[in-house]
Amino acid sequence: MRNDTMRALDDILVLDLSRVLAGPWCTQMLSDLGAKVIKVEKPGAGDDTRGWGPPFLTDPATEEKGDAAYYLAANRGKHSVTIDMATPEGQELIRHLAAKADVLVENYKLGGLKKYGLDYDALKAVNPRLVYCSITGFGQTGPYAPRAGYDFMIQAMGGMMSVTGEKDALPGGGPQKAGIAIADLSTGLHAVIAILAALNQRHRTGRGQYIDLGLLDVQVSMMSNQAQTYLVGGKAPARAGNGHAAIVPYQAFPTQDGHLIIAVGNDGQFAKLAEVLGHPEWAADQRFILNRSRVEHREVLVPLLEAETRRFPSAHLLDALERRQIPCGPINTMDKVFDDPQAQARNLRQEVPHALAGTVPTVASPLRLSDSPVIYDRGPPLLGEHTEVVLGDLLGLDAPAVEALRAKGVV
Template identity: 60%
Template sequence: MTDKALGHVRVLDLTRVLAGPWCAQNLADMGAEVIKIERPGRGDDTRSWGPPYLRDQAGADTGEAAYYLAANRGKQSMTLDIATPEGQAVLRDLVRHCDVVLENYKVGQLKKYGLDYDSLRAVRPDLIYCSVTGFGQYGPYAARAGYDFIVQGMGGFMSITGEADALPGGGPQKAGIAISDLMTGMYAANAVLCALLHRDRTGQGQAIDLALLDVQVAMLANMNTCYLASGEAPVRWGNAHPNIVPYQTFAAADGHIIVAVGNDGQYRRLVELGGRPELADDPRFATNPARVRHRAQLVPLLAEMIRRRSKREWIELLEAGGVPCGPINGLDEVFADPQVQARGMLFEMPHPSAGRVRLVGSPLKMSATPPRYERPPPLLGEHTEGILSGLLGYRQDAIDALRDKGII
């Protein structure tokens, strides 16, 4: 247990889809025991969000969607119908043995089952209860269902993402991943850790209220403060940067590269390596504020310069010259990258139906308590009987009765 940062913590995970499961998976990576509660017969919605599905050693689909695999390693799966009085009684028994409850039901839905924070802290007074919703537990939108795509729009993200309106393909664009879900999951994990530290000092549990919209607004970072400082709403710049030039993609002779010049010295080296040193001495381009003002004149000149060489030539040249740059990789190139491989960002582990499963590693690198990968994403209900008999001490006849009634 000493090499697991959260080896002393048990989490009851009532969440599904992405934000909540992402939080729970991060806690599991750090050693927490996570019990995922799923609906009998159906489970987490994302189990069926395919194709693609995980394949077994013969190449046949296992029925486990790749989407589900992304957010559920390290957990045990227990099926339980919490809409029934019997299921609610079992859940309360589980809460007595758990430090943390995670849930992402609509506001008020668990209260009618007697499974809200106030009800469950009567069962365990030091309970940490984390609720993840679209809009939070209060406010005029609290009753609304929250979806990542909608929140990306409402929270301002899509107003600054996408090609500039005046250019071909311009207009609002969502992120290629469910970014507000994922960031909410990360904020939720951080909040749970803070609550655990507070409980260690005081013995007190607490309720945590995470909202996708709050997170989406908060994560706009410097774009927020640029607006608050100037009173002018930022606009879409596509792959360019509103405050730094050149800091964008360029087309090389055989594909695209990213050039991310952060200061005037790097800019001078860029144009010198490209055979255009006069562009560093031109007063319109000599400093970053000047380059931002004269972006429309400079960028076409740089684009013509960069088109003369291949991606590989530019990357090698600019890296040697100390100019920040990089390729735009597909995922095949990402997982073949020697740096990604050296950092252990891809690993394999045994899987009960596929034999082996490839998963993406945690980015956390810790010397004393590194992430541990001990359980693959579980099959639906894989651990139900073991939890009931082992953790709760239920007799076999009681377990059989629950199964006969469809409660597990």
């Protein structure tokens, strides 16, 4: 029987020592699944992304700028506690919290927490059941391990920018990063997978474990078929713009008033496309009859297709293609994404509570669980919003004790 009050991870306590994106993206997803996530931030400053704007959330009463949209995107549902881990008292508070936690996530540079006595070996001694996830640019081993790692450089080093962007010989060609921080976001997702696996392992053994995640490792793995193409064929793939190295036609095509995507995945779909464009004979042409032939004769076929798609308004061509069940779609800006009937039917925009603004819009989680759904009842926290409550509930500190720590700059 369904129980709407039950969440998949509502018995899991996560201590979040991460900031910026990869770690917070991981812990936001754990929060969406019901985990209680305690985000530890530096007093008076907090996560760097609180200031990464514009735009900023604005206090409706005073018009003062609050947190940046960047921060709001990755910190839904967490409890913010301010602790200065550079102080002995702050380190002790974090050790006490780690003793009660199921999971700890951090993204400090190699050895960054060891000097504070907050590394895995130190915390394992006080909590053998702790699942400790470290996220760094290059992992814990290898010659690059001490280096800082940022998404942009990791996209370059991991091969992403060698296959993203227009062909080198064409105008605008050359290296191009993805429009989102794909290395950070992918690492956050992989961190969730590893953490859930480690928690399941703990059910069998009673022991936690250490998780070593490197952005470069993740980015190389995300190259998937492109990496495998090199490993099997021995030739590094090149940039192909909006085209696909192994499927034709599978790219953006011009119309009377813009562009749209046509993604033909098999020979039957190509035959239907040829009919829609008024050239059914193309499906019998030996140069185009099979996908492998269309790939070989790409330079002939694509201009023929473009000449025909230019004759149609985008909406008209999309309708004709959809009626024939040919995969296609518009190239939406974000306003059109959220206006799309499918996005609205799936409730991809949600509103969550916020202590400053009342509510704040957020992008829905893609995780749809029938018996333990994501519930949008907790928004991104203000800096230190839950310090007193968390230290009181978990560590038993009363108000005077917290105020004494605040007076010393510890919290």
